[in-house]
Amino acid sequence: MHEKNAGQNKGERHLMMQGKLNRGPIEFKSRPAERTGAIMAISTTNVVCVPPTMSICDGVSTMTREGFRRLPITDAGSGQLRGIITVSDIVDFMGGGDRYNLVKNKHQGNFLSAINESLRSIMTEQVMTLRENDDIEDAIDLIVNKRHGGAPIIDDESGVVGMVTEHDLLKALFQGQSLLSVEDVMSGSPRVTNPDCSIAAVAQQMNKYHFRRLPVVSDDVLFGIVTATDIMKYIGSGEVFRKIQSGDVSEVTALPIRSIMTGSLQTTTPEKSINDIAREMVQKRIGAFPVTEDARLIGMITEFDLVRTLASR
Incomplete structure (x- = not known):
């Protein structure tokens, strides 16, 4: 059964459904990975950095074009790290949290005016970083224990050398x-959430619960999945500007979430080996799979779930 919490609207509910199968105690049968050594061996080194003076619009377009979920902000002269923008910050800006105040208050709801502000107006200045001589254990601590999806790697001069x-x-x-x-x-x-929930309401849910993705369910059937990246692409692809007329933010955030969902729905099953699902995530660059049983959604498995589990070996 699906249950709705008291006071929740139809776009925000918690799915209460357990898997039926009892598979016994958890066991490991694997050789722990070697984790000592330079973090640079596993990092992405072709990192795109942008100046704090770049507009929010151009920053989002850059993230969309490059397929990034985070964008380091560096000083144009020294190259030193000054801040970071993440896909969650963009969701916040679209109505999810404090960054929305830039649109609502400073620009009186005028989205077109607000999105031309500089990135420094919404960037996070206190950035959690790693050093180029750090080990994998340091990255595990930051991502698993401190719950950060990723971090820039800096050198002794605070220049970004990896991610x-x-x-x-x-x-x-x-x-x-x-x-x-x-x-x-x-x-x-x-x-x-449900397919008719507004972009603004989904942004609020993502910001409130610190989610980057939400399954979309209609009449107890899994309809799809909406991600923070979908919301970012809505801006970065230019689609938002084709829909807006007066410039008011409500024109672009009142649309149903179904209108911006992208990609085909891919699911997995509860009995599948985590070795296989990890391989699929790596090969297909998919960050999460809805888990279904008897055509019903019973859970989600994410990159974070797998990293946390594998790191505990």
Whole structure:
């Protein structure tokens, strides 16, 4: 059964459904990965950095074009790291949190005016970083324990020399063999939304619960999945500007979330091996899979779930 929490609207509910299968105690049968050594060996080194004077619009376009979920902001002269913009910041700006005040208050709801502000107006200045001589254990601590999806790697002059993400860690850790199944490590009872929920309401949910993705359920059937990247692409692709007329933010955030969902729906099953699902995530560059049983959504498994599990070996 699906249950709605008291006071929740139809676009915000928690799916309360457990898997039916009891697969016994969790066991590992794998060789721990070697984790000592330079973090640069597993990082992405072709990092695009932009100046704080770049407009929000151009920054989002850059992230969309390059397929990035985070964008380091560096001083144009010294190259030193000054801040970072993440896809979650863009969701916040679109109505999810404090950055929305830039649109609502300073620009009186005029989205076209607000999006031409500089990136420094919404960037995070206190950036969590790694050093180029750090080890994989340092990245695990930052991503798993401090719950950051990724971080810039800097040199002694605070210049950005790389980026490490959940995806990079998953590639480094999944090589061993484990007896665990998807059901053993997935997040059950996921919070869901519905296809007619507005972009603004979904942005608020993502910001409130610190999610980057939400399953979309209609009449108890999985309709799709909406991600923070979908919201970012809505701006970065220029689609938002084709829909807006008066410039008011409500014109672009009142649309139903179904109108910006992209990509084909890919799911997995609770009995699938985490070795197989990790391989699919790495090869297809998919950050999460909805988990279904008897055509019903029972959970979500993400890169974070797998990294946390594999790092605990």
